[in-house]
Amino acid sequence: MNTPVKLAAGFIILLLIGCHQTSKDPSRMARESLGVASQQLSLSIENLGDTDLNPRTAENGVLRQVRSGDWTSGFYPGCLWYLYEYTGDEKFLEAARKFTMNLQSEQFNGGTHDLGFMMYCSFGNGYRLTQEEGYRDVIIQSAKTLCTRFNPNVGCIKSWDHNEDKWQYPVIIDNMMNLELLFWVAKETNDSGMYNIALSHTETTMKNHFREDHSSWHVLDYDTISGEVLHRQTHQGYSDESAWARGQSWGFYGYTMVYRETGEQKFLDQARGIADFILNHENLPGDMVPYWDFNAPNIPDEPRDASAAAILCSGLYELSSHLGEEGETYKQAADKILISLSSDKYQAGVGENNNFILKHSVGSRPADSEVDVPLIYADYYFIEACMRKLELESNK
Numbered sequence: 001m002n003t004p005v006k007l008a009a010g011f012i013i014l015l016l017i018g019c020h021q022t023s024k025d026p027s028r029m030a031r032e033s034l035g036v037a038s039q040q041l042s043l044s045i046e047n048l049g050d051t052d053l054n055p056r057t058a059e060n061g062v063l064r065q066v067r068s069g070d071w072t073s074g075f076y077p078g079c080l081w082y083l084y085e086y087t088g089d090e091k092f093l094e095a096a097r098k099f100t101m102n103l104q105s106e107q108f109n110g111g112t113h114d115l116g117f118m119m120y121c122s123f124g125n126g127y128r129l130t131q132e133e134g135y136r137d138v139i140i141q142s143a144k145t146l147c148t149r150f151n152p153n154v155g156c157i158k159s160w161d162h163n164e165d166k167w168q169y170p171v172i173i174d175n176m177m178n179l180e181l182l183f184w185v186a187k188e189t190n191d192s193g194m195y196n197i198a199l200s201h202t203e204t205t206m207k208n209h210f211r212e213d214h215s216s217w218h219v220l221d222y223d224t225i226s227g228e229v230l231h232r233q234t235h236q237g238y239s240d241e242s243a244w245a246r247g248q249s250w251g252f253y254g255y256t257m258v259y260r261e262t263g264e265q266k267f268l269d270q271a272r273g274i275a276d277f278i279l280n281h282e283n284l285p286g287d288m289v290p291y292w293d294f295n296a297p298n299i300p301d302e303p304r305d306a307s308a309a310a311i312l313c314s315g316l317y318e319l320s321s322h323l324g325e326e327g328e329t330y331k332q333a334a335d336k337i338l339i340s341l342s343s344d345k346y347q348a349g350v351g352e353n354n355n356f357i358l359k360h361s362v363g364s365r366p367a368d369s370e371v372d373v374p375l376i377y378a379d380y381y382f383i384e385a386c387m388r389k390l391e392l393e394s395n396k
Helices: 004-017 026-048 075-087 090-101 104-108 115-130 133-147 173-189 192-208 245-262 265-279 306-321 324-341 376-395
Strands: 054-059 062-066 170-172 219-222 229-233 361-364 369-373
Touching: 026 075, 026 090, 026 324, 026 376, 054 075, 054 369, 054 376, 075 090, 075 115, 075 376, 090 115, 104 115, 104 133, 115 133, 115 173, 133 173, 133 192, 170 173, 173 192, 173 245, 192 245, 192 265, 245 265, 245 306, 265 306, 265 324, 306 324, 306 361, 306 376, 324 376
Parallel strands: none
Antiparallel strands: 054 062, 170 219, 219 229, 361 369
């Protein structure tokens, strides 16, 4: 694994390229971006009115909303909860309650692996800020439902149920993000079985999903009887052997979170290994907002993915908090990403962008779906990154 010294050396070129930005105060930029977010979501609340749909994206200037069963449904209420926490404004509390309750029925949805995204970002933040027992009950049931997708022969939670002719038991790197729900409920209810499911998924993924350089495939297909890996693919990336940018960020953020929840050094080492792969990659642009795939064939003429950058930024702030002085390099990297995302290039003006905060994200380039558009999860992790930056500075 790269040492912090080597990582810092690898950063010199990137920092020189963007030296005109380093004079900007990232704490101030975080506060300004949260101000923009507050204005954008205030307009969004007004425009949405009385609906049971939650915003996901906008394509060709047209807002696209989704029902509660969509994997992105929890991010909009999550954004509202964060802004209520930051501003104390009751309008965000009222809207957060409303859009969170749109998802209540999903606590029993055993047909998706994304209950962490859906229910922990919404009900989880709601309970954290209000301590209302009703929210806690939904979170606990959601975790129990997610556990029904675990196969002990494989050691992982199953991701997709579709394309059964293509995959027997697909597990995607994104699934690392849904484990936070399980870790929280396991701790809250003293459920060792649930903890062990989350731990098994983490360890199996670390064993099978990553290459020697700490980059990851997107999808692994497992044999349900033997537990052996049948195929390794990168479904949403350029090729099976490429490093799909958002997938690298999912994995990095996930292992940083798992270290927080378990305290096991091997997961911290894994998180640092992934971070070092991303931050030292020759195709990471100077502003540190990745192309949609690190191995896309037409770099630099490839779409950027602000969502990958936002997830990475938030995770880097957390990683830095676990490392003492050694975390400074990662915090500086996060600062640079935050400054880039706060610029006019990526952050929309108030009243623009269908009231989403960030521009230039990519959903699935191979499917030509949601390319160079705003995405609600990019906004969620960007808001979280700004909040984490201010928390880090206040804790000094």
